[in-house]
Amino acid sequence: MTTRDDHAEHRPVTAGTLAHRVPDLGGLELLLAVARVGSLGGAARELGITQPAASSRVRSMERQLGVALVDRSPRGSRLTDAGALVTDWARRIVEAAEAFDAGAQALRDRRDSRLRVAASMTIAEYLLPGWLLALRAQRPDTAVSLLAGNSASVAERLLADEADVGFVEGLTVPTGLDSAVIAHDRLIVVTAPSHAWARRRRPLAAEELAATSLILREKGSGTRQVLDTALGGLARPLIELSSTTAVKAAAVSGAGPAVLSELAVREELAMRRLIRVPVDGVTLARELRAVWPTGHRPAGPARDLLTLTRG
Structure with missing residues (x-):
């Protein structure tokens, strides 16, 4: 039935x-x-x-x-x-x-034929070249363009779809971006050997550093943001420059003290073209981050580059 x-x-x-x-x-x-x-x-x-x-x-x-x-x-x-x-x-x-x-x-x-990278200056100058060489070995047919600027400009390029992935050094992640920590860095105070601070026997106090006119990166840079936040404000800049290399060259010339990434001054410290000045009462550590537009996790060459940064 x-x-x-x-x-x-x-x-x-x-x-x-x-x-x-x-x-x-x-x-x-x-x-x-x-x-x-x-x-x-x-x-x-x-x-x-x-x-x-x-x-x-x-x-x-x-x-x-x-x-x-x-x-x-x-x-x-x-x-x-x-x-x-x-x-x-x-x-x-x-x-x-x-x-x-x-x-x-x-x-x-x-998508895989090109990769547009935006990076803040320290990362662009001292870390990205090695990462991009490793990426080229993996993806020889991918054309890579690098746009270097401060952390604020990196965010602007990503949000305007002018870059596929970015790297920044600041304390905060700009609105509209997701991020991942890829490395850690520390800022240090350096001067030319001829500067009085190079002969100090005691560490520099944080208050004295904050009150001193320094050779600084421009506003919007991750380095300046970290320094300003750590010291609770900065004196008027002695000189304001738009790249890490320019700040370093000015410090080497004896123009005045500067605060730079350890990554940027290793060679100058080894050759004693710059002298490290210890500082008490402040921590100048920072995180280096990869960033991308919220909800758009990197794919293809951008994903591979992120993997290399953690290698």
């Missing part, structure tokens, strides 16, 4: 989204393989799945569509009339999916 529920089991589902009403691509590819090789076992081998898995997938499609698709017998499997018709439709869907996949690959290839 046939019940109402027996009919309902084979009735096509008409509600819900297409994703619930149309078999997935794996099932459609299996159906095409059955039509091509003439057996469910052969189709399973061609697609690299087990025969039980293939049988289960066919049964799932039959329940979903409400029609029998494959007749199974000891002699093999063949498509039913409905199965042949569904297979014809499936062929068009799979061809469209292949075209979609080719288009998506073309988009990935275009």
